Amino acid sequence: MKTQQGNNLSPFGNQMENILQIVIVYSIITLTLETLPDLTLGQRHFFEISEIVCVSIFSVEYLFRLFKSNNKLKFVFSFMGVIDLISILPFYLNLGSGSRALRIIRLFRIFRLLKLARYNKAISRFQQAFTSVKEELVLFFLASFFLIYLVSVGIYYFENEAQPQAFQSIVHSFWWSVVTLTTVGYGDVYPITIGGKIFTFFVLMIGVGIITIPAGLIATAMMKTRNEDK
Amino acid sequence: MKTQQGNNLSPFGNQMENILQIVIVYSIITLTLETLPDLTLGQRHFFEISEIVCVSIFSVEYLFRLFKSNNKLKFVFSFMGVIDLISILPFYLNLGSGSRALRIIRLFRIFRLLKLARYNKAISRFQQAFTSVKEELVLFFLASFFLIYLVSVGIYYFENEAQPQAFQSIVHSFWWSVVTLTTVGYGDVYPITIGGKIFTFFVLMIGVGIITIPAGLIATAMMKTRNEDK
Amino acid sequence: MKTQQGNNLSPFGNQMENILQIVIVYSIITLTLETLPDLTLGQRHFFEISEIVCVSIFSVEYLFRLFKSNNKLKFVFSFMGVIDLISILPFYLNLGSGSRALRIIRLFRIFRLLKLARYNKAISRFQQAFTSVKEELVLFFLASFFLIYLVSVGIYYFENEAQPQAFQSIVHSFWWSVVTLTTVGYGDVYPITIGGKIFTFFVLMIGVGIITIPAGLIATAMMKTRNEDK
Amino acid sequence: MKTQQGNNLSPFGNQMENILQIVIVYSIITLTLETLPDLTLGQRHFFEISEIVCVSIFSVEYLFRLFKSNNKLKFVFSFMGVIDLISILPFYLNLGSGSRALRIIRLFRIFRLLKLARYNKAISRFQQAFTSVKEELVLFFLASFFLIYLVSVGIYYFENEAQPQAFQSIVHSFWWSVVTLTTVGYGDVYPITIGGKIFTFFVLMIGVGIITIPAGLIATAMMKTRNEDK
Known part of the structure; x- marks a missing residue:
């Protein structure tokens, strides 16, 4: 190399x-x-x-x-x-x-x-840990993308009529989905209809985990690589 | 199948x-x-x-x-x-x-x-990991639901009088509970009374963990399934 | 019992x-x-x-x-x-x-x-997992409280003059500390001075982890209890 | 000592x-x-x-x-x-x-x-756990800093023209990067251009994990130290 x-x-x-x-x-x-x-x-x-x-x-x-x-x-x-x-x-x-x-x-x-x-040696070690869980990360990246897409379609269905500006199309709804599922929640867009809020409730209960799993995977992988080094 | x-x-x-x-x-x-x-x-x-x-x-x-x-x-x-x-x-x-x-x-x-x-093979592998910690996930889903319910009753008690619009009923308080416990925090609803703020303090100290535990469970389960495969 | x-x-x-x-x-x-x-x-x-x-x-x-x-x-x-x-x-x-x-x-x-x-059997099983990492949880609860206190003093020092309403006293600054360190971030209070922002930067880099560690602890403990059961 | x-x-x-x-x-x-x-x-x-x-x-x-x-x-x-x-x-x-x-x-x-x-004995035990994953923490602190820097340059490139006040310079963009990557999301600054939003999408998908990994590392390290004690 x-x-x-x-x-x-x-x-x-x-x-x-x-x-x-x-x-x-x-x-x-x-x-x-x-x-x-x-x-x-x-x-x-x-x-x-x-x-x-x-x-x-x-x-x-x-x-x-x-x-x-x-x-x-x-x-x-x-x-x-x-x-x-x-x-x-x-x-x-x-x-x-x-x-x-x-x-x-x-x-x-x-x-x-x-x-x-x-x-920088540190960076190459970082790369190593990433590589070891590469498959899982790709899987979760795809799963996250899939989830964000489904959630965007869902919220578009619920909020499009009530907030035609923020939820103009499925593409525009992506922004809300990403900001919500990563729990950033700027507060520039949020559901206001009852249906949209109930939908968000279930999405958050199920979805928040999916997005944060990769962090746990890398953490566990790094600890394992470390133990094997010793 | x-x-x-x-x-x-x-x-x-x-x-x-x-x-x-x-x-x-x-x-x-x-x-x-x-x-x-x-x-x-x-x-x-x-x-x-x-x-x-x-x-x-x-x-x-x-x-x-x-x-x-x-x-x-x-x-x-x-x-x-x-x-x-x-x-x-x-x-x-x-x-x-x-x-x-x-x-x-x-x-x-x-x-x-x-x-x-x-x-898609990836999705079926994903399902496998989910299935292996199914019991725990159901348990935490129930615990999360239980927690969100208790928190809704609590915040309704503290904030109903000060913000009759946002905290109209226990059902309406659910929205705040979900958005807060998942740490999304849009900022459309938040406690303004001293009591409500102190209550939120304790809720966040104890509750944030409960909601994010499932992610850790799946991450650990996936690493284990992976090790067994090899 | x-x-x-x-x-x-x-x-x-x-x-x-x-x-x-x-x-x-x-x-x-x-x-x-x-x-x-x-x-x-x-x-x-x-x-x-x-x-x-x-x-x-x-x-x-x-x-x-x-x-x-x-x-x-x-x-x-x-x-x-x-x-x-x-x-x-x-x-x-x-x-x-x-x-x-x-x-x-x-x-x-x-x-x-x-x-x-x-x-409910599920709840008692939940209690068991909690009990097994009780010491660590108490430790982190104390550490979190300690951290929130220090951060409140810090932000009071930086923001008190610029925002005398939101950061009236160290006690009032607690609200901001909790909402920030748990990453809820409603957006009702946030630092506006350069000093306060730099302070928040370091606080977030170091502090966010501390608050979310207990979730990881319980997740690992639950997986271990589960393996021992089998 | x-x-x-x-x-x-x-x-x-x-x-x-x-x-x-x-x-x-x-x-x-x-x-x-x-x-x-x-x-x-x-x-x-x-x-x-x-x-x-x-x-x-x-x-x-x-x-x-x-x-x-x-x-x-x-x-x-x-x-x-x-x-x-x-x-x-x-x-x-x-x-x-x-x-x-x-x-x-x-x-x-x-x-x-x-x-x-x-x-306080508890604090010294806490220090011990920190010390055992010190290298990894330094690595992630550096990686986080690196990431925040790159993200600040990126968002400055996309948003500087549209929001010259909030994204005045790369230094000013740091505030947004930190608040976003830690998922606090106050909502005082957020991207409004299409380019900035797409950039934020990818940043959140990849970056959120990096910042939260240290928590997982410490949690795993603490459980390991605990098992070795027993």
Whole structure:
């Protein structure tokens, strides 16, 4: 696997790897702060310059990795190779322009977070636990989707006439179903008819469990993986 | 079991079964999109024609299954036989009319989703896990119902005078109890008296767990079934 | 134990026990429906008469149990003896009057639900599971209370100045803490200051788990009890 | 460990320890009630006097502990030593003044709750369970933080234009992400665009589990620790 290989046969020394990790985190923080309103001109300049520095470092890193890899084409199309490119590309595409559409491209810099996958053992362990209950998770994802669909049809049937705006169609009813079954319950849409409330009662009694089961599955799987490690 | 039997002794080949599965999913998607407001006349026509095609396929399938089954009466009254009939009946009852009441009958086409039960192994595995903790689930369903009832009486006692509209009767208080104990909390009804708030405090401390226990039970049961399989 | 004994050495036959169970459920349903507004005079009369019948049956049952028990004083002060008395007493105290205060006493008829404990095996099994993790539950109840207290002090500190109405005192802040940590989130009170929001962020990241752990504990305990039974 | 040692080699007798514990709880209760609005002058006087008494007792306790400890400097800078000092210091700093800023310092008296850690076995058992799944908890805390960050960037992208007030920047979007992923859902901020709603749908389907997994982990860990104890 590329990730694994990147850890062991890294073309950089340990020191360098740590510095790169810090640069990634730093660039994510500036990405976040850049979106703050009411920045002074000085602050904007600072963020622009720090962005140029970060991209320069990532570009050198990309070229160095490309240069060091035996199979150059394989690297370019490998998962981490693509991520490395996506992390710097928005900057080069964006040069000199400042329109809204282009500013949104900047958000793609978030992909730099995925560069951390190269360094982070914890994430790969997380992936392992996910993989071990993958079948069950897919099953529950499907079951949840199925349930949400059925509930949407049901609530559409009960509430469409009373609240034609919020429950315009089965597609619109999806929003209520998701917000209710995950127990978020913003309160922007809720049933007002007697039928809709009784329907919601049964849906909640049966459905809430289904959506929260995957969490229990992963928790049990992680404890088991942990016991086997020891 | 009929479902099992339908899988093994299917009168159709594997190819045909797959095509039928796609038709079911396709007809569910059109059912969903049909309820969208602001459809053009062309789109409406398309949905009508695709409905006719789907029902034709399902009708042929039904007659074929009926013809192939040894005990015809048994098939008609079997679970899947009834589902097959309910899936196409609304169309024939609805021919030529367009009143609101009849449009609602169309929603019964949702029962086509249950036709998938014939094909889907995942669902039957899901049923297995449910069955293994059936007793506990019934127990908790009863306990939840019991709890919701007690909580409704309690909140009615505390809030009836202060909010005569939302807490008109014990029956009306059910809505608040369900929305609160499942932690959905829309915010359309909530206690405003000191007594009601203190009561809610204790109810939430004790009650939230009861409602979410079934999820934990199913999760543990599924992990156990899985370990036994291996 | 009285409950156990009541099951085995019941002074009534099995037939009679079943009838009594039905009467209890029936009287609870009428209690619920009685609180509905807009009842007709005829319906009110029906509920009054059915109440007289129920209380008569329960009174006869009480006297019969008292008569059949060897140690009469012990029965009167036993748990089920007290419940039996509380179930019928409000009726006798209420005779001939109709003031609001007395109508509330009627709600004490809800204690009839506890009479079912004499008959219901499921409930005693439930009690068993609770008992087996009693220590942990007490620990988490204390931890939850501790957490809610700390969170109330914290949010009072952050929000008191900005929302003097909702966060008047630490006592008033309790309401927000409970509604937030149980993830109900009605939306009647929420932090609006930056400090309060950051505080809520950390509280939710750490605290949500604590409140939901007891459910996991009971679920695991129930599965274990079940495995040991088999 | 200091806590342990404090239990075994306590300079006070058992009687005295119990009294101190009561004083701590009493002082926390008065701290809570003191923040209530509309207190009479008499009540204020009572709270002031009871505060002087409590601080006197805690001061004597502190000096006694300091006097009895072999290594005085070590005690002063030990965890419990610092807590003991923080519990009484706000009183001495506050003498004679009544400004708002100083009144907030009073809230630091909440640290007295931590003094209970010296007496309470239950808390140390709780710590044990936490420690045993520490790695996993850190992993999930990081994963949760990571997820909340990604979700904040996503919702900022979808909702920034439609709701420039609530989703001003990625930093502002954090509030929505936390309130949604923990399923609190106050309803003060929610997506209104189609894109934002679809994004929320997928986020909730995948994300809700991640945040609630730690609870399952601790529950399983506690049951395991318990079984090993027996």
